[in-house]
Amino acid sequence: MSSYDVIVIGSGPGGYVCAIRCAQLGLKTACVEGNETLGGTCLNIGCIPSKALLHATHQLHEAEHNFAKMGLKGKSPSVDWAQMQAYKDDVIAQNTKGIEFLFKKNKIDWLKGWGSIPEAGKVKVGDEVHEAKNIVIASGSVPAGLPGVEIDEKTVVTSTGALSLSKPPKTMVVIGGGVIGLEMGSVYARLGAEVTVVEYLDRITPGMDMETTRQFQKILGKQGINFVLGAAVSSAKPSKGKAKVTYTLRKDDSEHELDADAVLVATGRKSFTDGLGLAEAGVEMTDRGQVKTDHFATSVRGIYAIGDATTGPMLAHKAEDEGMAVAEILAGKQGHVNYGVIPAVIYTHPEVATVGQTEELLKDEGRAYKVGKFSFMGNGRAKANFAADGFVKILADKETDRILGASIIGPMAGDLIHEICVAMEFGAAAQDLALTCHAHPTYSEAVREAALACGDGAIHA
Template structure:
């Protein structure tokens, strides 16, 4: 029977980061993972492969729409779908292999198989039982199901199936206008599919700042995506490799159908805790999630949980921060995760990124605030790169000027947002950002201009 200081169940971003941090702190560590490769959903069938396809199809868009204007002329680009999927698989392999290298470097044992916790202090993998002073559950999440819709991962797919379709569909229906649906919908639209997004609510990306969400929908519509909002999907009928989606409009209760070659069910994700034995252990759950305290401890001594299987946004970087925090807590340190400064990004083109409060949240709280906005149309780099759609929006306290939130829709938004994350961590004012020199010509100047707009006004508008 092997004995460890820490056993982590799950090798996704939360699990593998937790394990590496534990090892750095001198704790004998093992990770349980049943997949053939490390990295969890994110690296294998989520964040990384989807970004590979997004990048490939963005390059296709550039070639089809902008190359000639830049003087780049030659053969028209064609899509080799098998090669594109091969590129995606290579990307996955490089990243998952990288995690395996880090495990060896940090002397972390990979316990291959699916784990369960027969009792506190013990983890069973296959026929073997391993002892650990601390057990961290980082089992992640799985796609949420939808009543009346049966997924076969061929015609009716989740994000997993959408990343490995045998051919590019002529017509795709995406159920759900959240991040995953819009990213993958964008991929297939650029590859030539007709893409229709059916959403139950009256807006896309419902947690996003309202102004940004409206602008985002306009941009995606301009790109050719169609939206049916306020529509409840009643069911999906499959026959001969085709599908028929039936939905009911909430405004008048009328029913309609759409034909599709592929239906992507993108209605969110739910914690994955099956087979761990948590019920028998008496681990307290709440709405399907593992309940933890501020130190990620469950009600059972020695068992912790992090990432998608506990409350909070299901984001890889949130899980990573929690993985680091729980490792440091086990080692006797006093870590802290600031949940008010966790950015979120949609990797469409243009990208959308946000951190902190939205205008709607500030209004609900009765908080007095000011808005500084700057359009990418006024940014020299953006205009040169055919990326002048969108804007940067900074929300600051009306009295103290402290940055309360930021929302960016435009080029490299997912990278630009981190300047504001750092500013918020240090309690910076919008003026602090505005008075910081930014290199020219860069997209980041738009962030500075938005900060200036919180004061006397931006320069380039």
């Protein structure tokens, strides 16, 4: 029987980061993973492969729509779907092998197999039982289904099947107007598919700043993506390589049908804890099937949980932060996550990134605030690169000028948001950003201009 200071169950972003940090802090660490490769959903069938396809298809879009404008003449490239899939798979392999290298470098044991917790202090993997002073549950999440929707991962697919369709469809229905649906819908729209997004709510990207949402939907509409909002899907059935989606418009209870070559079910994700034996071990769960925690600790002493297995936004970087925090706690240090400064990004083109409060939340709180906004149309770099759609929007306290939140829709938004994250982490005012020199010409100047707009006004507006 092997004995460890920490056994982490799951090797996704939360799990592998937690394991590495534990090892760095001198704890004897093992990580349980039953899949053939490390990295969890994110590296194998989520964040990384989807970004590979988004990158490849964005290059296609640039060649088809912008190259000639810059004097780059020639025949538009054709799509070799098999080669694009091979590129995606190579990206996955490079990343997963990188995690395996880091495990070896940090002397972390990979316990290959599916784990369960027969009792506190013990983890069973296959026929072997290992002892651990502490156990960290980082088992992640899986796609959530819908009643009446028959998923076969060939024609009616989750995000997993959408990454490796046998060929790009001519028509696609995306059920759900959130991050996954819009990203993968963008991929196939660029490949020539007629994409229709069917969303239950009267808006896409729920929880995002409403002004940003409206602009985002308008831009996606110009890219050829169609939207049916306020629609409840009652069924989606595959048949002979096609699929039929039935939905009801909530405003008038009228029933409609859509035929498609492929249907992507992107209605969110749910925590995955099946087979861990948590109920038998006495671990309390929430009503939604998530592990209940208090500062990462479960109801059972010595058992912790992080990431998608718990409550909160299902984001890889949130899981990573929690993994590092738990490792610090187990090593006798102070572990902390600032949940008020966790960015969220949609990797379409343009990208969309948010952090902190939205106008809607501030209004609900009755908090006095001011808005600084700057359009990328006023940014020289963005105009030169055919990327002037969108804006930077900063929300600051009306009296103190402290930054409360931000939304960016535009080029490199997922990178630009972190300047604001760092500012918020240090409690900065909008004026602090406004007084910071930004290199010219860069997209980041738009952030400074938005900060200036919180005061006396932007320069280039």
